[in-house]
Amino acid sequence: MSELVFEQMDLGADFAKYDQLARAEMRDNDLVDGRELRQLLAERAICAWWVRRPEQSEPVGWCSIMDPPIFGWENKTAHIFGVIVFGSEKGKGIGSAIIRWLVDQFGARSLTAAIAPTNLASERAFRSMGFVVMATEEGEPWRTWRRHPTSESSSSI
Numbered sequence: 001m002s003e004l005v006f007e008q009m010d011l012g013a014d015f016a017k018y019d020q021l022a023r024a025e026m027r028d029n030d031l032v033d034g035r036e037l038r039q040l041l042a043e044r045a046i047c048a049w050w051v052r053r054p055e056q057s058e059p060v061g062w063c064s065i066m067d068p069p070i071f072g073w074e075n076k077t078a079h080i081f082g083v084i085v086f087g088s089e090k091g092k093g094i095g096s097a098i099i100r101w102l103v104d105q106f107g108a109r110s111l112t113a114a115i116a117p118t119n120l121a122s123e124r125a126f127r128s129m130g131f132v133v134m135a136t137e138e139g140e141p142w143r144t145w146r147r148h149p150t151s152e153s154s155s156s157i
Contacts, residue, residue: 004101015037032082047065048064083098095122096125110146112144112145115142117142134146
């Protein structure tokens with residue numbers, strides 16, 4: 001796979017484009033719409049990135065993280081808030097590449113992610129990067145996964 005470019009989103013980002021792309025890929029109960037995403041960025045609650053191939057202007061994916069140390073919070077665990085691979089780009093290793101990038105950027109501390117048990121591709125990708133199921137809440141539509149800083153991934157980009 002070719003290298004990916006991660007372009008950090010700010011308050012001037014194209015939230016309509018995010019809405020269009022995210023709505024096509026996410027279930028309604030998992031969706032953070034463009035208005036909510038803009039608010040989270042304004043509150044500095046998350047950091048988010050468009051993911052592109054260097055030779056393309058259109059994004060192939062999107063990711064975000066809630067990383068307390070970025071914001072001066074004491075918590076040492078960062079939470080992967082979202083990883084989306086758009087449309088025809090699925091199945092090409094982009095999701096795993098995005099997770100690897102997040103691990104490389106933020107993996108010096110524990111990382112968590114909430115994944116729907118029906119999302120087998122995401123579970124495989126996170127498992128390959130050293131994440132393990134930490135908790136399954138009864139009645140919740142996801143499982144919590146964790147990667148400790150000492151975890152080694154078994155794959156590379």
